[in-house]
Amino acid sequence: MASPSARPEPDAExxxxxxxxxxxxxxxxxxxxxxxxxxxxxxxxxxxLADRAEAEDVLQDxxxxxxxxxxQFDPRKAGAMTWMATVARNRSIDRLRARxxxxxxxxxxxxxxxxxxxxxxxxxxxxxxxxRRLDACIDELxxxxxxxxxxxxxEGATYEELSQRVGSPLGSIKSWIRRSLQQLRACxxx
Numbered sequence: 553m554a555s556p557s558a559r560p561e562p563d564a565e566x567x568x569x570x571x572x573x574x575x576x577x578x579x580x581x582x583x584x585x586x587x588x589x590x591x592x593x594x595x596x597x598x599x600x601l602a603d604r605a606e607a608e609d610v611l612q613d614x615x616x617x618x619x620x621x622x623x624q625f626d627p628r629k630a631g632a633m634t635w636m637a638t639v640a641r642n643r644s645i646d647r648l649r650a651r652x653x654x655x656x657x658x659x660x661x662x663x664x665x666x667x668x669x670x671x672x673x674x675x676x677x678x679x680x681x682x683x684r685r686l687d688a689c690i691d692e693l694x695x696x697x698x699x700x701x702x703x704x705x706x707e708g709a710t711y712e713e714l715s716q717r718v719g720s721p722l723g724s725i726k727s728w729i730r731r732s733l734q735q736l737r738a739c740x741x742x
Contacts (some may be wrong), residue, residue, distance in 0.1 A: 567632035575622035583719045586615060587635065602642035611648050620700045689739035695730045704729060 573581035593614055597607035617639050690698055696718075703709045705715065706712060712727070715722045721728050 564631050564633065567636075569631045571622050571625050571635075572617075574619060575625065580620060583617075585618070589636055590615070592633065593636055596637050596640040597644050600641065602649060606647060607644075610643050611640070613643050617643065658675050685740060686736070689736050692739055693735060695734055697728055700725065700728055701732050701736070 567585065569572055570581045570585040570588070574585055590611065594607060596610050597610045597614070598604060600612070601607045601610065611713070614636070618636055621639075625632065629635075690701060693701065702719070704711075704714060711722055711725050714720075714725045714729075718725070
């Protein structure tokens with residue numbers, strides 16, 4: 553249940569009608585439009601700017617733009633809230649771009665928080681080398697076992713699926729895979 557002070561979501565048709573009246577210069581409609589739409593538009597501005605005072609300034613610019621350009625709103629292209637949110641987004645981006653370059657850059661102490669969590673070049677090289685070693689060891693297996701190991705571990709097939717695919721008993725498949733893994737381990741430890 554909504555709290556008594558919670559404002560209901562503005563009705564799309566109501567917003568469209570208010571915007572049409574604003575386009576005709578209706579100040580009362582503009583006041584109603586402001587009351588209905590400003591909380592959501594403030595959210596757009598605040599999300600992008602992360603500074604309440606700056607978001608409030610931009611919101612004022614947004615409504616000046618809405619007042620001046622309401623006649624350009626075309627309900628066939630977008631909903632009223634979508635149109636106004638686009639104006640709010642664009643004005644917020646304009647404000648971000650107008651900031652001095654020093655303010656647009658993240659502080660240097662955030663560099664660690666933004667660090668790439670992927671493997672380092674050394675780890676990637678070691679991983680590639682390990683992959684080549686594993687491929688060489690798999691190549692040492694007899695062809696049937698090579699195929700079983702590749703299907704089981706690179707395609708994720710179960711023992712039962714392998715048994716059906718190659719037409720061999722389940723027990724034999726398990727033994728072949730177990731012996732193949734032992735041979736691979738020995739090869740990789742050399």
